Amino acid sequence: MDPKDFRQQAHQMVDMLADYFEEVREGEKGSVLNWQPPENAVAKWQEEIDSHEKDPTELFKGILRDAIHVHHPQFAGHQLSPIAPLAATASLLTDFLNNGTGIYEMGAPGSMMEFAVIRKVAQAMGLPDEAEGFLTSGGTLANLTALLAARSFKASSNVWKEGNETELAIMVSEQAHYSIDRAVRIMGWGEGGIIKVPADEKFRMNTELLEQSFAKAKAAGKHVVAVVGSACSTATGSFDDLEAIADFCEQYDLWFHVDGAHGGALCFSKKYQHKLNGIHRAHSVIMDFHKMLLTPVLTTAVIFRDKELSFHTFSQKADYLFNKTAEKEWFNLALRTFECTKPSLAIPVYTLLKTYGEDLFDEFVTLLCDNGQTFAGLIHNHPDFELAYQPECNILCFRFVKKEMDANSLDELNRRIRTAIVEAGDFYIVQTQLNGRQWFRTTLGSPFTNEKHLQSLLEEIKKFGDQL
Ligand SMILES: Cc1ncc(COP(=O)(O)O)c(C=O)c1O
Structure with missing residues (x-):
């Protein structure tokens, strides 16, 4: 000190x-x-922790060498x-x-900057002016957060209070990132809660099979609440047809979520943003800054097409009191995020945007x-x-x-x-x-x-x- x-x-x-x-x-x-077998690396760090040195220079050099x-x-x-x-x-x-950013008073600059950063992304994606969201710690947590909101809105019972009763499910391409599968299992819907739509020869969701997969799920007693579009898929970088998924969600009154953890960043590229056509119709979108946008891990945007949706993630629509408190305290982001204490994720992104545009x-x-x-x-x-x-x-x-x-x-x-x-x-x-x-x-x-x-x-x- x-x-x-x-x-x-x-x-x-x-x-x-x-x-x-x-x-x-x-x-x-x-x-x-500087490849080393993990057994050697762990042994080295375990040994070195006890060789105390006042000057950390050698330690820092060692980290650089092995990174x-x-x-x-x-x-x-x-x-x-x-x-x-x-x-x-x-x-x-x-x-x-x-500073923390869960509570406004605990980190005023970082928490309020999130609104400005989210607005920039929402605008670049063509989402409506009412769109709002926050930053969270990585795409995996962001997908879970958005799907919890989808559950809150589209499940017929009050899952937040009563637990899962109906067999809820979502539909997603077989090429989607594993965090979607994980989110479904965390929500307690089991393997049956994830309905994988086959991909086409370009590894995009074959949207022509949506109808068929939906009918099969319904016949098996599933209540499908959402369809997730991948923009893009992790393994191949393939972009699902978001317009087709949006049409389908509109037709059956389903929540439309876009996992744009990687490819959402294309919204900023005038040349490539057409890959995201249809993203502006999503109920929720996530995008990682740390995958293509020059910022530290982990910095992820979760955006809802209407800010009202974001207040329901960790409550149920009938839970009047909680929602009213959350809306009144819009500046205390922990009411809407998974994290309680959260770092000032916005500051590096905001700095880049303010400095370079x-x-x-x-x-x-x-x-x-x-x-x-x-x-x-x-x-x-x-x-x-x-x-x-x-x-x-x-x-x-x-x-x-x-x-x-x-x-x-x-x-x-x-x-x-x-x-x-x-x-x-x-x-x-x-x-x-x-x-x-x-x-x-x-x-x-x-x-x-x-x-x-x-x-x-x-x-x-x-x-x-x-x-x-
Ligand atoms: C499409 C997609 N979604 C979600 C994730 C998870 O993001 P994170 O590593 O930030 O948790 C990834 C990571 O590779 C991804 O490619």
Whole structure:
């Protein structure tokens, strides 16, 4: 608790991070990750915790050395945005203040900024002026929060008070993120509460099968309360036809929720926002800032098309007293969020928007999606690779092929190449299964990635493919 120490340590930290950033963004020196088996890593940290040192510099250097470098142009793994340096600076402020935002008095700037940030996203998505929401800790929690609101509005009994009586269910593409499945199970609806609509050849919900799936669910005694559109799906980055889902929800008076954790960010890209056509008709939408919008984990927007809907999440429509209290205390966000204490999530996003405007997000998201197209072109033109589908954003799946190999051996080879890549550490990519086969999965998140890096990734994969 000594300001002198803080000044000195924090200055040193900023210098160290600036040097790190300079080096990592070039992508020449060092690698994307310094792979170690988890057993070794845990043993090291367990041992080091007892070797006390007054100066934390070596500790910080060790963390940098062992971390994965998301700014690196050869990072193309899971959906994590590199942070804008200014957002990191703002995070230092929020961490130091340690204000909560559940209760207005506990963190006035952070909690009130949420309204301004949500308004920007709602406008970019074309939601009505009455739309309102808040920030929460990640897409998983955000999906649960929105689906709890759907339950509150569409269930015929008062589940909040009486528990589940009817067999409630939602409908969603088989390609949806697992957090939807998890939310349904947390709500106590079991496996039968999630009705998976088959996907088409582009891994989008086959909306022509909605009617059939709905009729089957009803015949089995299910009360379907909502349909969830994925914008986009996690594995392939495919965008469901949101207009078709909205029409269906209107026809049967169902809640329409859009999981835009990843692709919701395209609302800021003039070039790619058409992928979200129909999102403005949703009752609820979620969008992660930390996947494509340069902000720290976790920063997720939950938006309701009408602010009134947001007051019912943790109550039931008949619960007059609670709703009235919540509406009167609109400024105490904990009445509407899962969290009680919540960090000042809005401050880094607000700082970026105030400093650079939405143009920053437009340029950045457009660049990442353009990179997806460039990479798809390289893969398509390479005789040793197969593209799983034409990508719609910055997520794409592909694999190494050898004509003489059977399908199972090819799967095994692609799996082994991926392990070799991670262990070598010069690139980071992940993997997925599509239609029972093995594919590499990449999310192009770094603004420093260019065609040369993507070409080298293919060469590296081919090198391992030929060796293994
Ligand atoms: C479509 C989709 N929804 C939800 C999530 C979960 O978001 P979070 O990791 O922020 O909890 C993800 C994460 O990958 C996702 O891709």
